[in-house]
Amino acid sequence: MNDTDPRPTDPDPDSERPASAVVIGGGLAGVTAALALADAGVGVTLLEGRPRLGGLAFSFQRGDLTVDNGQHVYLRCCSAYRWFLDRIDATALAPLQDRLTVPVVDAATRVRTRSGEGPKLGTLRRAALPVPLHLAQSLATYPHLSPGERLGAARAALALRTLDPDDPALDEQDFGSWLARHGQSARAVEALWDLVGVATLNAVAADVSLALAAKVFKTGLLQDPGAADIGWAAVPLGELHDTLARKALDTAGVRTELRTRASGISRTPDGRWAVKVQGATIEADTVVLAVPQRETHELLPTGSLDAPERLLALGTSPILNLHVVYDRTVLRRPFFAALGSPVQWVFDRTEASGLADGQYLALSQSAVHHEIDEPVAALRERYLPELERLLPATRRAQVRDFFVTRERTATFAPAPGSGALRPTAHTRAPGLFLAGAWTATGWPATMEGAVRSGVSAADAALGVLGRSRAHLFREAA
Structure with missing residues (x-):
């Protein structure tokens, strides 16, 4: 048949089938990758083993309180996370400071205050x-x-x-x-x-x-x-990373499957991918693995990475969060950092949690390997007196509730040599990509790093699929 022959040719069955992807993991990395792929016209299925999205930045109910598992903040320089907030229509719910201001109190240096003796206050401000x-x-x-x-x-x-x-x-x-x-x-x-x-x-x-x-x-x-201007959610994290994220995914046409854990990934005879879940197999042109490094190691098909053992060599570091509810207001600032005390950072979460009476403070304690498994009673005995040293007003207040949330593997350990252990989004297997704050983003394990990893994985997948990547987040020149 010559170029001018008007007769139609037989259609290629593959050309009629829309491109498809499976994203495994519904944290920030996975949600970002799923949105970016769907925005390019790819049919996406997002699998998450938990009953909610958000990964390690989530909320839960404790009585009448809506509690974040831990305090998460971001900075004005976190341009990818800000792009993500805009994409899920949440920017107004996570405002930034007009100008960096960090109150820092030193419990070891005592001065006279209006309410009696208290810690010395300093401020880092731009x-x-x-x-x-x-x-x-x-x-x-x-x-x-x-x-x-x-x-x-x-x-x-x-x-x-x-x-x-x-x-x-x-x-x-x-x-x-x-x-x-x-x-x-x-x-x-x-x-x-x-x-x-x-x-x-x-x-x-x-x-x-x-x-x-x-x-x-x-x-x-x-x-x-x-x-370095600081931003944080004025509402529970679940409203951002679960409710609004799921709404954005639904609008984009993503099929989101919660309580659905992938148990295996393999190639099909025709070169596509098959993802095993409970009682079913989902086939797709491309797969993004957006789960922690140990789970990634378990799911990776043989030969996908040159040195998969590096994923296990990349250590983890814990974060401990202490939650204290007082019967009255004891802190007039939104947050402060502490010196001369085991307390690190204290945030007022009263309004965001829905507490109607009293004050709810959240203590964020990073790199606490020695305390992560301590009993709640021991942590209470240690930290409540420390809050009295830092906040004199607590001496007249009653503690209504004290509880603990623990993330034993909250982040990858940023130790010397960790950069060489972090893989890129690409694997040796065509159409299989990695995402997660632990991958080679150049950033530490933050919400910013997670979003950047999701963008990188989607970018790589769309390149293989021959789809436009113009809508993806790009660093400003």
């Missing part, structure tokens, strides 16, 4: 000035460091600004040793570097890859004046 002057005034008056320590911190920050987080050599070094070489005292590490680093990296400086530390501090504090 000014409306270019980098690095935006933090210069705040650092110069920061009362928790001596004048010499403040000057030394400024010098270290300028040195940190010259590092390249993508340099593999930095991944082999630890941040604590680098700080020591740059004249940082133990007090400076506690009151400044770990104050930020433990909350974002879930490890103390001595246990952190210098590459990841450089990424956090350069991106958050040393590139754009407003980068």
Whole structure:
């Protein structure tokens, strides 16, 4: 038949079938990948073993309280997570500070206050000035460091600004040793570097890859004046990451299957993928695995990665969350950070939880390997007196409730060498891709990293499927 022959040719059956994908895992990475694929016209099935979406950023009911499993915050520099919030129509529900302001109290230094003796208060705040002057005034008056320590911190920050987080050599070094070489005292590490680093990296400086530390501090504090402005959900996390995310998925045409766990992945004779679930098999052109690294290791078909044992070598780090309900208001700020105490960060979750009377505080405790399995009674005995040291008003208040949530494998461990263990979105198996905050995003295990990983996996899958990727999140130039 020549080019001008008007007779139709026999249709290719595969060309009539729309592209399809299965995304395994309904955390932020999986939801992001599913939305990105569906927005490109791919038929997506999202599988989640739990009865809800959101992964480790979720909510649950405790009596009349709606409780987040842990306090999650993001920064203005978290552009991918902000893109995700916009995509699910949730931006207004997770507002950012107008300008970075972090109250920091030192329980070890006592001063006179209106309500009696209390901890010394300092504040880290940015000014409306270019980098690095935006933090210069705040650092110069920061009362928790001596004048010499403040000057030394400024010098270290300028040195940190010259590092390249993508340099593999930095991944082999630890941040604590680098700080020591740059004249940082133990007090400076506690009151400044770990104050930020433990909350974002879930490890103390001595246990952190210098590459990841450089990424956090350069991106958050040393590139754009407003980068570190803090945002957090004004509603329960479940309203964002489950309710609104599921609405967005439904609107995009994603078939979401909750309480459905994948038990196996294999290739079909025609080169597609078959995902086994309870009593059924789902076939698709491409699969995105968006589950934790150990579960990924169990599901990966043989030969999918060059060194799959690296997934198991990538360690994990816990986060402990303590929840305290008082019969009255004891904290007038939305949050604060603490020094000289086992308490790290304290947030007021009263309004978001729906509490009608009293005040509900959430304590976020990162990198607490030594406490993650302690009994609730022991944690109560340790932390309630600490709150009395930090918040004098608690001495006159009654504790109505005290409970604990634990995430034993909350994040990957950002140890030296961890960068070399994190795989990219691509595997050796055509059409099979990986997502999760533990993959090679260049970011620590944060909501931002999770969303970026989902975008990367969708980008790779759409490339194989020959679909447009113009709608995907891209870093601004």
